[in-house]
Amino acid sequence: MLAVPEETLKKAAAGDMEAFEELYKLSSGYVYSVAYRVNGNPEDAEEVTQEVFVKVYRKLGTFSYRSKFSTWLYRVTVNTAINVYRKKAREKGRKISFDDGVEVADPKTSGSALRDLEKKDSESLVMSMLAILPEEQRACVILRDIEGLKYEEVAEAMGTNLNTVRSRLNRARAKLMAAYGKKEDENEVPVR
Amino acid sequence: MRCRYVKKLLLSGVAEGEMAPDKTRAIAAHIEACPECGEYKKVLEDAVLTPLASIEKRTPPDRVWEKIKSEIERQDTFTALDLFGDRIREFFILRKPVFAAATAATLLFAALFAGLYRDVQDRQVSDFLYEEMEFFFSLGDRDWYPEREAMMPGEEFLM
Structure with a gap:
């Protein structure tokens, strides 16, 4: 779990570039990973990471130590990543390709593709699973199931309430299970 | 269940x-x-x-940190230029009425000074011309000749 010493944060907030570089080294992996999972390709992940850390540099002085820095950073990251994703989606007419995955634009056809990818490496499988989900649900799954945040932390990072997070996770997992041919409805259990 | x-x-x-x-x-x-x-x-x-x-965590390439540093420096430069521009604008905007009033006062003073100077000059020229005219008219005055008789011998050649 991401942890940055408070002294480093305070120095970075005061404009100390060495402290900010230390902060970057400690937290850039988390930011880049989330950005990569949300956006689905390294180019956009780099763009998001750059944007996030420039924002952090500018806004760190306003960060109140009432909440955890990690949650604040995840919040900035998720918001930036979703904004970049939506911007790119508008530019490309909602056709965004995930690396080694299926297109987000057509979740109805992605289930079979997911089953085909089951035997491939775990990276491709995860990216294909995430590609099925709408961005808000995807972000919840990334924070909860990949980054291991608590439900309350996911809610804070997403700027929403606990019930919304539960609902989004429920729907996201149901979609993923459906992609594996596993429906919730007992009368509609298809044979794999 | x-x-x-x-x-x-x-x-x-x-x-x-x-x-x-x-x-x-x-x-x-x-x-x-x-x-x-x-x-x-x-x-x-x-x-x-x-x-x-x-799933394994990913790490960003080294170039990302370089890009972040450059972007921060670029923004800092622009911020400094913006601040300079703002101060210049502020200087002119705030002092515009003061400049206008000072310019009007200067022009007024210049106009008054030029008018007075011209008046003085005109008076000097007219006085000079008047004196000259008086002198030329006085050349035909017969009362002046008797004094000639009192001239020293040979002085008439100097006239």
């Missing part, structure tokens, strides 16, 4: 220990007795949750 309800609870986090202990026990009992729900739980854990939880 209906299978659909159990599956919903499984998706909602029973596998993560998010449920109350009595509910968890009831679900566990149902799953043990129901092969369909048992299979559903197994797929959820093995095919969805485990791959997500075990």
Whole structure:
């Protein structure tokens, strides 16, 4: 779990570039990973990471130590990543390709593709699973199931309430299970 | 317990220990007795949750930090230029009425000075011309000649 010493944060907030570089080294992996999972390709992940850390540099002085820095950073990251994703989606007419995955634009056809990818490496499988989900649900799954945040932390990072997070996770997992041919409805259990 | 309800609870986090202990026990009992729900739980854990939880973290390339540093420096430069521009603008905008008043006062003073100077000059020229005219008119005055007789010998050649 991401942890940055408070002294480093305070120095970075005061404009100390060495402290900010230390902060970057400690937290850039988390930011880049989330950005990569949300956006689905390294180019956009780099763009998001750059944007996030420039924002952090500018806004760190306003960060109140009432909440955890990690949650604040995840919040900035998720918001930036979703904004970049939506911007790119508008530019490309909602056709965004995930690396080694299926297109987000057509979740109805992605289930079979997911089953085909089951035997491939775990990276491709995860990216294909995430590609099925709408961005808000995807972000919840990334924070909860990949980054291991608590439900309350996911809610804070997403700027929403606990019930919304539960609902989004429920729907996201149901979609993923459906992609594996596993429906919730007992009368509609298809044979794999 | 209906299978659909159990599956919903499984998706909602029973596998993560998010449920109350009595509910968890009831679900566990149902799953043990129901092969369909048992299979559903197994797929959820093995095919969805485990791959997500075990995926490796990614690290950004080194160039990203360089880009961040450059962007911060670029923004700082622009901020400094903006501040300079703002101060210049502020200087002119705030002092515009002062400049206008000072310019008007200068022009007024210049106009008054030029007018007075011209008046003085005009008076000097007219006085000079008047004196000259008086002198030329006085050349024909006969009262002047008797004094000539009192001239020293040879002085007339100097006239």
